[in-house]
Amino acid sequence: NVAHGLAWSFYLGYLRLVLPCLQDSIEAFCATHWASRPFRGRGSRKLLILVPLNANISHKLEDEDHNIRFYDNLPNNEINRAGVRGRVYKHSVYSVMDENGKAHECVVEYATPLLTLYSMSQESSAGFGEPERRQQVLLFYRTLQEILEHSLECRNRYKLILLNDKHDEDPHFLSKAILRHLEQQQ
Amino acid sequence: NVAHGLAWSFYLGYLRLVLPCLQDSIEAFCATHWASRPFRGRGSRKLLILVPLNANISHKLEDEDHNIRFYDNLPNNEINRAGVRGRVYKHSVYSVMDENGKAHECVVEYATPLLTLYSMSQESSAGFGEPERRQQVLLFYRTLQEILEHSLECRNRYKLILLNDKHDEDPHFLSKAILRHLEQQQ
Ligand SMILES: Nc1nc(=O)c2ncn([C@@H]3O[C@@H]4COP(=O)(O)O[C@H]5[C@@H](O)[C@H](n6cnc7c(N)ncnc76)O[C@@H]5COP(=O)(O)O[C@@H]3[C@@H]4O)c2[nH]1
Numbered sequence: 001n002v003a004h005g006l007a008w009s010f011y012l013g014y015l016r017l018v019l020p021c022l023q024d025s026i027e028a029f030c031a032t033h034w035a036s037r038p039f040r041g042r043g044s045r046k047l048l049i050l051v052p053l054n055a056n057i058s059h060k061l062e063d064e065d066h067n068i069r070f071y072d073n074l075p076n077n078e079i080n081r082a083g084v085r086g087r088v089y090k091h092s093v094y095s096v097m098d099e100n101g102k103a104h105e106c107v108v109e110y111a112t113p114l115l116t117l118y119s120m121s122q123e124s125s126a127g128f129g130e131p132e133r134r135q136q137v138l139l140f141y142r143t144l145q146e147i148l149e150h151s152l153e154c155r156n157r158y159k160l161i162l163l164n165d166k167h168d169e170d171p172h173f174l175s176k177a178i179l180r181h182l183e184q185q186q
Numbered sequence: 187n188v189a190h191g192l193a194w195s196f197y198l199g200y201l202r203l204v205l206p207c208l209q210d211s212i213e214a215f216c217a218t219h220w221a222s223r224p225f226r227g228r229g230s231r232k233l234l235i236l237v238p239l240n241a242n243i244s245h246k247l248e249d250e251d252h253n254i255r256f257y258d259n260l261p262n263n264e265i266n267r268a269g270v271r272g273r274v275y276k277h278s279v280y281s282v283m284d285e286n287g288k289a290h291e292c293v294v295e296y297a298t299p300l301l302t303l304y305s306m307s308q309e310s311s312a313g314f315g316e317p318e319r320r321q322q323v324l325l326f327y328r329t330l331q332e333i334l335e336h337s338l339e340c341r342n343r344y345k346l347i348l349l350n351d352k353h354d355e356d357p358h359f360l361s362k363a364i365l366r367h368l369e370q371q372q
Pocket residue numbers: 009010013014015082084087088089090111112113115116192195196197198199200201270273274275276295298299301302
């Protein structure tokens with residue numbers, strides 16, 4: 001079950017390493033961006049992880065929805081990993097505009113392992129096709145949810161956002177989905 | 187089968203992205219390190235990927251064998267991936283000394299997904315234990331070998347080095363294993 005292993009890999013090789021220092025990174029970021037005062041108001045200090053059911057992932061969020069703009073990257077985090085000296089882990093900060101034109105900053109990215117699920121479903125030799133892919137995305141989501149709920153290093157530092165692709169024709173589908181989740185944390 | 191998905195993920199989400207520009211990175215590296223003349227002689231211009239059967243991975247190769255020294259990192263490669271702007275991919279160059287005291291430079295690292303296999307075998311809720319782990323490492327190695335042999339982007343740009351941990355007591359086991367593989371390319 002590919003999704004099971006990818007969820008564990010995402011947790012063990014990434015979330016468990018980066019979430020404990022996310023708060024500090026955001027604070028360092030706010031100190032160097034004091035003029036524009038990001039992360040005030042409804043902005044979230046958790047890592048928002050987007051999980052689209054169709055595993056259709058963009059490399060730039062602003063390509064999905066013009067109410068989303070790339071703001072800047074958080075400071076780099078360097079960790080020695082498996083022979084790579086100072087491997088870089090970083091997150092991007094986006095500014096998301098609501099219907100009143102107000103901007104909210106958040107640290108958001110897609111769950112990268114979904115790119116693997118998508119590509120595997122396109123490679124005949126990889127062993128599964130498009131019909132199984134949706135199943136695998138759901139299994140990934142549920143496995144990850146389960147792992148993260150029991151993780152001390154990750155607790156309260158993330159938000160998993162499952163995106164139902166049925167509303168894809170709405171040009172502001174993504175910003176609205178993100179804003180709904182930001183609101184829920186008040 | 188966790189190892190199957192991890193091998194595909196390692197190819198689709200990493201090797202397929204970085205191997206095509208490895209040669210250029212090494213050339214840029216040699217241009218900025220001209221005084222010490224690295225990669226002459228027996229040094230390899232392929233990515234050496236270490237696959238230890240026991241999945242026991244160090245974060246710094248020099249901790250494993252004092253005949254190995256960290257030389258420097260190749261230039262960073264920045265790619266926009268799944269919402270992370272300019273995600274950094276880099277490799278470390280090591281200097282490996284042979285029995286005659288001669289140094290050979292190479293780009294080498296452990297296969298990162300083995301860290302996931304190792305950690306999963308330690309987590310009771312992940313679904314497999316130490317006895318299955320060796321099987322999974324072999325499956326990972328064979329699947330990866332199969333994928334890479336059929337890959338146009340990766341052909342001739344890598345070398346998979348399966349490390350049998352039976353010789354772990356030899357303090358120069360790792361440098362000798364690497365040098366054997368460098369020799370094979372003449
Ligand atoms: N040596 C090495 N250097 C790299 O830069 C690198 N980047 C990825 N990988 C390995 O390739 C495979 C595919 O990567 P993917 O990005 O889909 O999944 C990644 C990704 O979803 C997430 N992750 C890891 N590092 C980052 C990162 N810097 N930024 C965002 N996400 C990351 O966590 C998963 C597991 O990571 P690793 O367990 O380090 O091994 C990966 C994986 O086996 C790398 N391996």
